[in-house]
Amino acid sequence: MGDETMSGAEIVLKALVDQGVEVIFGYPGGAVLPLYDELFKQNRLRHILVRHEQAAVHAAEGYARSTGKVGVVLVTSGPGATNAVTGLLDALCDSVPLVCLTGQVPTHLIGNDAFQEADTTGITRPCTKHNYLVKDGSQLARVLHEAFYVARTGRPGPVVVDLPKDVLVGKAQYVGPAKVKHKTYKPQTKGDLKAIEEAVKLMVHAKRPLFYIGGGVVNSGVAACQLLTQLLHTTGFPCTQTLMGLGAFPGSDPLSLGMVGMHGTYESNMAMHDCDVMVCIGARFDDRVTGRINAFSPHSKKIHVDIDPSSINKNVAVDLAIVGDVAHVVEDMLKVWKAKQLRPDEKVLKAWWAQIDKWRAKDCLRFGSSDKVIKPQYAIQRLYELTKDRDTYITTEVGQHQMWAAQFYKFERPMRWMTSGGLGTMGYGLPAAMGAQIAHPKSLVIDIAGEASIQMNIQEMSTIAQYRLPVKIFILNNQYMGMVRQWQELLHGGRYAESYSAALPDFAKLAEAYGAVGLKVEKVGELDDVINQMISIDRAVIVDCRVDQAENCFPMIPSGAAHNEMLLGPEDEAEKPVSEDGMVLV
């Protein structure tokens, strides 16, 4: 049979190996010592020791999102598990497949307020796709295989498996993954063919069509992105991407309008507002995308393709819903389109593109250039130009620098862009870059950061030193929590409460303290040299890039405004004050 008896800890490691796991991000503690003892005795699984459990989860996210595999985290009970919570919710919001193993006090102590006890399944229930508490060793192997299945199937997400210490020590039977079939969880992957035909019919007769694509396309895989690119080139329709969808379709393709939403391009948002057929694929009509909901794309028929039925009709009522995996649905759309030899009315489409070109001509991402001070947009532009021909992965923290990175760095391929979209977690970028670098040791991995965000997980510089990871940290240092400051300027009369980054460390010296290289740049003329130097150094580098402190991120749809009420720049700011209604929104 091959079903042998072994300790719980051995079962866990065997299950991980059988699931194809190669790397675990973790931090030891009392409750998981039996697992660490087994890890010590083997060399098939590599363990990366982080410096804080939150970073373990973000690192696993970076690993998962840059490879398409399930990321694995191992933390101890109590504080180990609670420190992981932010990362788990981040992964849930952005649909990242993770399995997080948490230690737990022995079963006979559960409920006794034991040392380092936390109700981990209770605390993580709303922050995970699913979670398990394994009280019986005989269930251990099945639960672990199920956890991987649930994490990667359907809309991916994080799964917690809580492991009491006595279960790790006790003996039980191992069963292999082939023998585990899930009883209830079987998401639909093939879309309804009738609905797909209907969708294609709407598309071909559209006068002002628009594809609106999101992270679900990336999650569906490289094949899905290629199929969608094919569909777009077949139809000749314009395409806008969400923050999470960047890279699903080549950013430099003429059909790409760039990012949509609060800090999206003028042409994207105007096209969203004015289109007559919207084809939403793997996106979820998030409030950062829709703006004021009752003014959202008022004249369009909306087609929504998503693997998660609860995403459909949640925020915006759609006209045609197709539940299924993007790759399958898009493949069927292409088949139908080709079988019927469809051609959209070229004249009509040309008129729509003419309108779009007018919007493009606004050149909404332009910014006041300067030769005295580095404009943050310019810094990202240069970073893009000097790294675009390399094998590059970009992560970000959260704030203005994140939006500038999304606007000015063009992604040609999926799984190259990792950012905290749904939860907006400051401190995501550095550990995510670590995880991406471990998955791609020879690639150029850059964390585009702000001086405030980077300090939220700065301790990971130590992890980076330990594993000699050549991660590059490019800090746009404006000495403010820039996005907070921007909102205070727009909404709160310029009262900059607590948004100034006081008492900053010398980032170059900090880099040196962690055994990395520190670079500083203040002059516009030196920027290219410093970026090139950063790229050429085969070690971790922190670049402290001093940028214009007062720069704001535009274009912007203020809270409570519609897509066609964008602020295009500082001159608009004065003319269109933000409404009182918008103030209560986030």
Add this chain to the structure above:
Amino acid sequence: MILQKEDIRRHTIAILVDNEAGVLARVIGLFSGRGYNIESLTVAEVDTREQLSRITIVTSGTLMVIEQIKAQLRRLVPIHKVSDLTVEGPSVARELALVKVSGTGDKRVESLRIADIFRARAVDSTNESFVFEIVGATEKLDAFIKLMEPLGLVDVSRTGVVAIARGPNPI
């Protein structure tokens, strides 16, 4: 579009789940976390061999919210089936209440007379009290309890609604 109709409606939803630790917390947490109403909730194991429990929830919301509640429930991993009994054909719904009435004299006699009209049974009796058991639709129980109020009503315990589809087919 039909989904945008804003009128609030009441729906009875039957859910078949694996009878495992935490499954009720998942369902309740979903309702509280997303701000949905629970008007009544009942749960018990209904299949010991397969270890399945059935949860019946009465909830209210706009059509869009009701659809969202069902989609969110179906997303929970240990859920076998979600059935909206309010829209999926005719169904039977029942609730049981135990109603304690204390008092003597005319009021005591009157409570017994009304109980008889409602086909409620006295399941406990002292010289100064009755406990009535009444089964029926929620509205019937409401009416009975209201009538008992002036007659010495001191305590009520209700099960919440259980419901099942009419006809030969299972959930």
